[in-house]
Amino acid sequence: MSPGGTGCFSGLLLTVGWLLLAGLRSACGANVTAVQDSGLGESEGENDEEAENDGEAENDSRAEVEEDVSNRTVVKEVEFGMCTVTCGVGMREVILTNGCPGGETKCIVRVEECRGPVDCGWGKPISESLGSVRLACIHISPVNRFKYMWKLLRPDQQAIILANDSAILEVQREAHPLAFECDTLDNNELVATVKFTVYTINELQVRRSSRPDTDPVLVFVLTIGVVTCVFVIFVLIFIIVNWAAVKAFWGARASTTEIQSELSSVRYKDSTSLDQTPTGIPVNEDEDALSEWNE
Numbered sequence: 001m002s003p004g005g006t007g008c009f010s011g012l013l014l015t016v017g018w019l020l021l022a023g024l025r026s027a028c029g030a031n032v033t034a035v036q037d038s039g040l041g042e043s044e045g046e047n048d049e050e051a052e053n054d055g056e057a058e059n060d061s062r063a064e065v066e067e068d069v070s071n072r073t074v075v076k077e078v079e080f081g082m083c084t085v086t087c088g089v090g091m092r093e094v095i096l097t098n099g100c101p102g103g104e105t106k107c108i109v110r111v112e113e114c115r116g117p118v119d120c121g122w123g124k125p126i127s128e129s130l131g132s133v134r135l136a137c138i139h140i141s142p143v144n145r146f147k148y149m150w151k152l153l154r155p156d157q158q159a160i161i162l163a164n165d166s167a168i169l170e171v172q173r174e175a176h177p178l179a180f181e182c183d184t185l186d187n188n189e190l191v192a193t194v195k196f197t198v199y200t201i202n203e204l205q206v207r208r209s210s211r212p213d214t215d216p217v218l219v220f221v222l223t224i225g226v227v228t229c230v231f232v233i234f235v236l237i238f239i240i241v242n243w244a245a246v247k248a249f250w251g252a253r254a255s256t257t258e259i260q261s262e263l264s265s266v267r268y269k270d271s272t273s274l275d276q277t278p279t280g281i282p283v284n285e286d287e288d289a290l291s292e293w294n295e
Contacts, residue, residue: 083114087121088138088184088192090114113140120194126168130201135169137182138192143167146184146191153179153195171198 081093092114100107120138127134137148150169151159159181162169171178177199184192199207239246 078109080114083116085114085116085138087116087119088194089140089186090116091140115191118190118193120192123194123196125196125198128204130204131173133171133173133196133198135171135180135182135196135198137167137169138184138194139167146186147188149183149185151181151183153181173198173201173204175200177203 077096077098079095079097081095083092084090090113091111093111094109096107096109097105123135125133126136137146137150139146139148146167148165148167150162150164152162153159169180169182171180177197180196180198182194182196183190
């Protein structure tokens with residue numbers, strides 16, 4: 001073989017070997033790609049299943065929460081008690097009528113604030129003496145929650161605002177009667193107002209003398225009750241002390257009653273026998289007349 005033919009043959013072999021290597025590499029790459037694609041498909045399927053399971057669990061939990069909320073709203077019923085005041089600010093009870101613990105029919109849930117009409121009219125002092133009077137604004141605990149404004153009322157004139165801003169005002173009696181007013185404010189909102197009259201010493205004495213301290217009807221009833229009790233006690237003591245005489249007296253009365261009952265029974269028997277005698281006599285006469293007629 002010539003040198004030229006040898007070179008061509010070696011070049012042909014190199015070309016064939018390079019083609020085989022290229023084919024092997026492409027085949028390996030295709031296999032790897034297929035494996036990766038199958039792995040990704042499986043992971044995506046698993047992720048989809050997990051997402052579906054999570055969604056179902058969340059839906060179940062939401063449904064349970066909604067059922068619990070609906071049950072609570074349906075079962076529990078609330079009503080409100082009476083307010084402690086008819087005007088101003090007071091307190092009331094919030095009562096649960098269904099769903100109480102321990103099977104109770106009603107239970108107090110809490111105590112809350114309640115309000116009535118603002119104007120409370122004329123009030124009474126909390127304490128008074130011949131020299132001074134103590135007045136109180138409308139309020140509930142805590143006292144320092146509200147703001148208080150005291151006014152001295154004057155006829156046909158503007159009221160004078162006093163410097164005292166507490167709930168209690170102590171006033172000294174003067175030669176003429178005074179009128180005061182207290183406004184209770186909550187966040188600058190008027191919630192209650194009440195007025196007071198402070199009388200003079202002479203007026204107070206006249207009012208006390210005109211108003212009887214005791215009720216005559218009550219005194220009469222108590223007197224009658226005391227007299228009756230004393231009388232009953234004396235009767236019992238007399239019976240205990242003179243028990244023998246009392247026993248003899250009641251024994252004599254019992255024997256007299258028995259004798260009278262016996263006499264009445266005897267009289268009744270005699271009257272019965274007398275009533276029966278005339279009925280028998282006519283029968284004998286009729287029999288004699290019949291016997292004579294037969295003869």
